[in-house]
Amino acid sequence: xxxxxxxxxxxxxxxxxxxxASDIARALTRIAHEIVERNKGCADLVLLGIPSRGVPLAHRxxxxxxxxEGTSVPVGSLDITMYRxxxxxxxxxxxxxxxxxxxxxxxxxxVLVDDVLFSGRTTRAALDAVSDIGRPRAVQLAVLVDRGHRxxxxxxxxxxxxxxxxLRESVHVQLLELDDRDAxxxxxxxxxxxxxxxxxxxxxGERE
Amino acid sequence: xxGLVLRRVRPLGGDEVDVLIQDGLIAAIGAELPVTEVDVIxxxxxxxxxxxxxxxxxxxxxxxxxxxxxxxxxxxxxRGGFTAVFAMANTTPVADSAAVVEQVWRLGQEAGHCDVHPxxxxxxxxxxxxxxxxxxxxxxxxQVRVFSDDGHCVSDALLMxxxxxxVKAFDGVVAQHAQEPSLTAGADMNEGAVSASxxxxxxxxxxxxxxxxxxxxxxxxxxxxxxxxxVSTAGSVELVRQAKAxxxxxxxxxxxxxxxxxxxxxxxxxxVFKVNPPLRTASDLEALREALADGTIDxxxxxxxxxxxxxxxxxxxxASFGMLGLQxxxxxxxxxxxxxxxxxxxxIADRMSIRPASIGRLTDxxxxxxxxxxxxxxxxxxxxxxxxxxxxxxxxxxxxxFAGRTLPxxxxxxxxxxxxxxxxxxxx
Amino acid sequence: xKRHLLSTADLDRSDALLVLDTAEELARVADxxxxxxxxxxxxxxxxxxxxxxxxxxxxxxxxxxxLSADVINFSAKGSSVSKGESLKDTALTLAAMxxxxxxxxxxxxxxxxxxxxxxxxxxHVINAGDGTHEHPTQALLDAFTLRRHLRDRVETxxxxxxxxDGLHVAIVGDVLHSRVARSNVHLLNTLGARVTLxxxxxxxxxxxxDWSCELSYALDPVLPEVDAVMMLRVQSERMDGSFFxxxxxxxxxxxxxxxxxxxxxxxxxVMHPGPMNRGLEISASAAxxxxxxxxxxxxxxxxxxxxxxxxxxxxxxxAIGHQEGVA
Numbered sequence: 001x002x003x004x005x006x007x008x009x010x011x012x013x014x015x016x017x018x019x020x021a022s023d024i025a026r027a028l029t030r031i032a033h034e035i036v037e038r039n040k041g042c043a044d045l046v047l048l049g050i051p052s053r054g055v056p057l058a059h060r061x062x063x064x065x066x067x068x069e070g071t072s073v074p075v076g077s078l079d080i081t082m083y084r085x086x087x088x089x090x091x092x093x094x095x096x097x098x099x100x101x102x103x104x105x106x107x108x109x110x111v112l113v114d115d116v117l118f119s120g121r122t123t124r125a126a127l128d129a130v131s132d133i134g135r136p137r138a139v140q141l142a143v144l145v146d147r148g149h150r151x152x153x154x155x156x157x158x159x160x161x162x163x164x165x166x167l168r169e170s171v172h173v174q175l176l177e178l179d180d181r182d183a184x185x186x187x188x189x190x191x192x193x194x195x196x197x198x199x200x201x202x203x204x205g206e207r208e
Numbered sequence: 209x210x211g212l213v214l215r216r217v218r219p220l221g222g223d224e225v226d227v228l229i230q231d232g233l234i235a236a237i238g239a240e241l242p243v244t245e246v247d248v249i250x251x252x253x254x255x256x257x258x259x260x261x262x263x264x265x266x267x268x269x270x271x272x273x274x275x276x277x278x279x280x281x282x283x284x285x286x287r288g289g290f291t292a293v294f295a296m297a298n299t300t301p302v303a304d305s306a307a308v309v310e311q312v313w314r315l316g317q318e319a320g321h322c323d324v325h326p327x328x329x330x331x332x333x334x335x336x337x338x339x340x341x342x343x344x345x346x347x348x349x350x351q352v353r354v355f356s357d358d359g360h361c362v363s364d365a366l367l368m369x370x371x372x373x374x375v376k377a378f379d380g381v382v383a384q385h386a387q388e389p390s391l392t393a394g395a396d397m398n399e400g401a402v403s404a405s406x407x408x409x410x411x412x413x414x415x416x417x418x419x420x421x422x423x424x425x426x427x428x429x430x431x432x433x434x435x436x437x438x439v440s441t442a443g444s445v446e447l448v449r450q451a452k453a454x455x456x457x458x459x460x461x462x463x464x465x466x467x468x469x470x471x472x473x474x475x476x477x478x479x480v481f482k483v484n485p486p487l488r489t490a491s492d493l494e495a496l497r498e499a500l501a502d503g504t505i506d507x508x509x510x511x512x513x514x515x516x517x518x519x520x521x522x523x524x525x526x527a528s529f530g531m532l533g534l535q536x537x538x539x540x541x542x543x544x545x546x547x548x549x550x551x552x553x554x555x556i557a558d559r560m561s562i563r564p565a566s567i568g569r570l571t572d573x574x575x576x577x578x579x580x581x582x583x584x585x586x587x588x589x590x591x592x593x594x595x596x597x598x599x600x601x602x603x604x605x606x607x608x609x610f611a612g613r614t615l616p617x618x619x620x621x622x623x624x625x626x627x628x629x630x631x632x633x634x635x636x
Numbered sequence: 637x638k639r640h641l642l643s644t645a646d647l648d649r650s651d652a653l654l655v656l657d658t659a660e661e662l663a664r665v666a667d668x669x670x671x672x673x674x675x676x677x678x679x680x681x682x683x684x685x686x687x688x689x690x691x692x693x694x695x696x697x698x699x700x701x702x703l704s705a706d707v708i709n710f711s712a713k714g715s716s717v718s719k720g721e722s723l724k725d726t727a728l729t730l731a732a733m734x735x736x737x738x739x740x741x742x743x744x745x746x747x748x749x750x751x752x753x754x755x756x757x758x759x760h761v762i763n764a765g766d767g768t769h770e771h772p773t774q775a776l777l778d779a780f781t782l783r784r785h786l787r788d789r790v791e792t793x794x795x796x797x798x799x800x801d802g803l804h805v806a807i808v809g810d811v812l813h814s815r816v817a818r819s820n821v822h823l824l825n826t827l828g829a830r831v832t833l834x835x836x837x838x839x840x841x842x843x844x845x846d847w848s849c850e851l852s853y854a855l856d857p858v859l860p861e862v863d864a865v866m867m868l869r870v871q872s873e874r875m876d877g878s879f880f881x882x883x884x885x886x887x888x889x890x891x892x893x894x895x896x897x898x899x900x901x902x903x904x905x906v907m908h909p910g911p912m913n914r915g916l917e918i919s920a921s922a923a924x925x926x927x928x929x930x931x932x933x934x935x936x937x938x939x940x941x942x943x944x945x946x947x948x949x950x951x952x953x954x955a956i957g958h959q960e961g962v963a
Contacts, residue, residue, distance in 0.1 A: 079661065082673040082703075082946075092951030094654070095661040132670040404841035407745035407769025407815060412842075476753070477746030521724050521754075523744040525767070 021182035027160030032064035051096035056177035058113035074101035083125035120154035217251035221553030232625035259291025259584035261564040264509030271300025276514035282321035284602035286629035289586035297329040298359035304329035304340035306348040313350035356383035372432040386419035442495035461509040464540035479527030514605035539615035583626040644823040659943035676705035699941035727756035745769035775819035801828030809868030
């Protein structure tokens with residue numbers, strides 16, 4: 001038997017498209033500009049993507065930051081499986097890769113990057129993970145989609161799209177690096193899940 | 209007239225008859241005997257055998273009455289169809305004197321469930337150094353004829369020689385537990401692929417066969433009589449076969465568990481399967497069945513070895529060796545030999561009653577089922593099954609390797625000189 | 637679903653790879669300022685050590701603590717066990733104390749098996765070495781170490797992710813009494829490696845032809861062929877059982893020294909489960925040579941044990957191990 005993997009399968013045919021490839025590209029460009037504006041440049045920035053889809057998003061944002069400011073921003077990945085608060089509800093999960101930039105995060109401005117912000121528990125786990133790794137000067141959060149229904153006092157600093165949803169709906173993010181296209185779709189209950197991590201098994205009534 | 213009629217029984221699996229028993233003897237055998245003023249046991253076609261005789265039992269008393277007593281062990285024996293058992297000498301104190309053998313004999317008489325014939329130790333304290341008072345034990349009230357250090361091997365060749373010679377004076381027999389001690393120090397199970405993979409110290413087959421080979425040669429040289437306890441390997445069987453062909457006066461014994469279980473059971477590390485000699489391989493099991501069928505192996509001996517729970521409820525290497533056997537013996541032999549077509553009921557009678565009685569020199573057991581003979585009889589429902597529940601067995605202990613199994617052949621009644629010592633359905 | 641880790645024979649290839657991959661991630665924890673994660677907070681892990689083994693016990697303790705589990709150490713000396721308490725009563729006591737996992741080290745083969753199957757306790761049982769039977773976490777950390785160093789030499793298998801395919805490992809020494817050898821033979825085979833056992837005939841088990849490995853009574857011809865050599869500890873008590881005539885002869889015929897090191901390929905590794913008898917089965921220079929990964933094995937032990945604890949305890953059910961056959 002294997003541990004629970006975090007790769008979802010394809011959305012159903014009834015899924016409604018919300019963002020297409022060019023929408024996603026524009027959103028990421030805007031986020032990159034907002035990051036530069038808010039932090040007055042790219043100095044001391046470190047982008048940490050939360051697996052799985054936060055990682056390619058972080059790389060894309062880093063590429064845009066380099067285009068804008070001309071400096072390369074360190075990118076890494078931060079697996080938060082070990083910090084989840086719902087481990088006991090499922091069989092043991094496969095760990096994802098944690099790959100931190102060589103210079104670490106002490107004193108840096110860490111921008112966490114994830115695809116969907118839902119209950120906020122993933123972000124909470126990421127904050128715990130970050131504080132065990134080092135002491136950044138600040139932590140900010142960038143997400144492609146904010147679907148509401150927060151269960152903790154967490155908010156994103158940079159949002160690609162605000163997407164009000166009902167709990168019976170599920171949000172599906174596909175990225176070329178991992179899937180066959182770039183798209184964000186919205187499906188109904190019974191569609192396969194969102195990603196393993198945020199909100200646990202969202203869309204099937206079970207929330208974190 | 210007083211008496212007991214066994215109605216519709218089949219002696220040795222033959223035709224249905226009625227058997228009338230009076231004053232402890234078989235008084236009449238025929239079809240439809242009159243049944244007025246007598247007790248009746250309905251056979252319903254059950255098989256009638258001469259009462260079973262076990263040449264190899266451990267009753268643990270004196271010394272380990274927490275595991276078994278003469279009373280509880282013989283109670284279990286009666287439930288297993290036995291009318292006589294030979295109680296081994298490895299008690300505390302050891303049965304190496306007239307005093308101890310007479311005590312065990314008397315306890316058997318008082319309990320009254322079956323005849324108890326104590327086995328006398330070959331050496332003082334089972335230490336293998338000095339002959340015990342074999343003659344005095346033979347002359348005692350217990351009339352000992354079988355001598356054994358079972359539990360231990362008489363490994364010193366000179367001592368074995370002396371014992372084989374000495375017992376000739378009173379038609380005794382030495383029953384050897386064949387186990388070369390230096391080859392089996394610390395060993396826990398059969399040596400082979402299974403022991404290698406389980407990390408348990410192995411007991412090589414040659415440790416049994418080498419002693420058997422030596423003792424067969426001694427017996428032949430001295431013109432003595434030898435009995436081999438619990439033979440467990442194909443090699444041992446072959447040695448016995450060749451010796452008998454040469455005319456050596458040897459008898460061999462096999463346990464029910466060696467006819468049914470192999471070393472694979474040790475994989476569970478459950479010490480209920482730990483026994484001396486150890487469970488061997490499938491090909492050994494096959495050779496033993498064949499030998500019992502053709503008579504190379506003369507008798508089934510249970511080696512009934514009760515152990516208190518704490519001696520078995522532990523790590524394998526800490527646990528004691530031994531399994532219960534009295535109550536399951538006939539059923540296991542039926543499963544292994546009758547159901548597989550290797551032995552018929554006459555054969556069962558021969559291996560489990562007639563020959564053991566002969567080896568032990570009993571004149572009133574293992575007799576033909578005929579008018580005038582003592583009514584030591586066992587009645588078996590050959591068609592029924594039963595489930596072995598350790599908590600329901602007569603023994604004080606629970607270490608049966610057949611726990612939870614469904615076995616064939618249910619004992620209906622056991623009669624000792626005409627008196628039922630066990631009756632199915634009767635309250636104890 | 638299996639609740640215990642008793643033997644490497646219980647792990648199929650995907651289970652074993654899962655442990656190694658998980659350990660890979662967890663190894664990075666050792667490089668952080670805070671070497672701790674909250675994953676097993678509130679769980680109790682008991683180290684039930686009937687045999688003295690500071691090294692293994694500390695390794696399990698570190699592993700459990702890094703996952704924030706509570707650790708209780710129960711060693712035989714001076715405890716109720718030395719006063720004659722049975723395995724059963726000890727187990728019942730641990731169950732009453734609410735142990736979630738029991739890591740057992742015992743001098744008798746099969747003791748963890750009894751604990752796992754006898755209905756005395758409900759906890760997950762992890763075998764930390766039982767008699768001469770198995771030491772599964774040692775084999776796992778050995779495989780982890782091999783993979784780290786020899787990744788480039790591993791062949792691509794017909795399907796699935798590569799493990800240790802095509803590697804050739806020699807295990808040298810008292811194979812008869814070695815639980816490390818048994819666990820490694822199973823696991824190395826499962827991961828696609830080839831094993832050669834080297835020992836004098838008296839220290840090879842009977843019927844070993846049934847094991848999937850090659851045998852050699854001589855060490856020198858084997859050394860140039862291998863990617864790694866695992867030296868097993870030889871106990872001097874074995875001389876009492878006449879397994880070999882003297883320490884000097886053993887060392888001369890089977891010890892790894894400078895000369896033998898030079899027979900080995902450039903890339904080949906020197907391994908030892910520890911503790912070492914320097915001068916008997918392995919010379920000081922071999923133990924301290926640049927090809928020796930002995931110290932790293934110890935470090936990897938913590939990561940591997942963290943992975944095992946995580947995979948058995950963190951979820952609603954364990955992630956490794958298939959159904960055992962009925963005993």
